[in-house]
Amino acid sequence: MIALDHIAIWSGNLYRTTIELSRLTGIGSADGGYFPGLGLGQKIIxxxxxxxxxxxSIVDHRMILERDPVALELERQTDSGDCFAGLCLRSDELTEIEAFAAHRGVEVSAEIAGGKALMVPGQKRGRAAHAPDFLNSWLxxxxxxxxxEGLENHxxxxxxxPGTGDVVGLGVTSIELxxxxxSLRSWLGELDPAELGLDIRYNGLADGLYAVGFDSTAGPQEIRLPPITLPAARSRAAQTLLSETS
Known part of the structure; x- marks a missing residue:
């Protein structure tokens, strides 16, 4: 059974965006570590x-100098500000992931494209089987x-x-796509978006995530950001990125 797992936000400055979101929502943040092979650091709310x-955001700027395609795409996407980059679902049934991969015509992957396992001292998180590769979904x-499999190390x-916020999130209630x-049902195949248990609003604009609503100890809240830029508005270089990561 599928569920909403996490929402990726791309930023030009990891700390600025995290501080702003914590001030906006009152919810504190945790250090999410970094992807050594991608040059990306992350914070968790x-x-x-x-x-x-x-x-x-990019924390290893050698990736830019070395023209790494993921770092270059993040830099390009955040040129005009933060954006919702990815809507990430989860399932505790591997057969469900395999069926979805077959529907999309891809293989289930245990590796993050261009990257290695997330490295955080003292945390027991690692690679996770997924499909399709994140770039070929998010873009x-x-x-x-x-x-x-479970949320013990989630x-x-x-x-x-301490000191980053005292409000507690009580669960996502809605998303605007x-x-x-x-089009979403066509993408998911046999997977049913109703299983997410969310109020899903469709605005008819370009694909992507536009807003997420959630309950909290401070009351109902909503975060709204522009979605990631889609292929029709991308350069030839970004089109090449999709084919390279297929």
């Missing part, structure tokens, strides 16, 4: 119910799915760092 915000404004339960319900 839990929205409750096993769902978290994954705020990412289409569509969700990918991870195999998550990023959503990382304790916030571009496109239509039909």
């Amino acid at each position: 839990s929205l409750g119910g096993g769902v978290y915000l994954e705020i990412e 289409k404004g569509k969700p990918n799915i991870y195999y998550v 990023s959503s339960i990382l304790p916030p760092q 571009g496109g239509s319900e039909a």
Whole structure:
């Protein structure tokens, strides 16, 4: 059964964005570590119910100098500000991930494209089977799915760092997506978006995530950001990125 797992936000400055979101929501943040092979660092803000915000920015700028495609895409996407980069689902049934991968015509992967396991001292998190590769989902404004067997080592339960916020997220209640319900169902195949248990609103604009609503100890809240830029507005270089990571 599928569930919402996390929402990726791309930022030009990991700390600025995290501080602003914590001030906006009152929810504290945790250190999410970094992807050595991607040059990306991340902070975590839990929205409750096993769902978290994954705020990412470039922390190893050698990746830019070396023309790494993921770092270059993040830099390009955040040129005009923060954006919702990815809507990430999870399932505790590997057969469900395999069926979804077959529907999308891809293989289930245990590796993050261009990267290695997330490195955080003292935390027991590692690779997770997923499909499709995150870039080939996010750059289409569509969700990918991870195999998550349980929440014992899940990023959503990382304790916030002291002083970063006292409000507690109580669970995501709604998301606003571009496109239509039909286009999402076509992408997911046999997987049913109704299983997410969310109020899903479709605004008919370009695919991607536009807003997330959630309950908290401070009351109902909503975060709204522009979605990731889609292929119709991308350069030839970004189109090449999709084919390279297929």
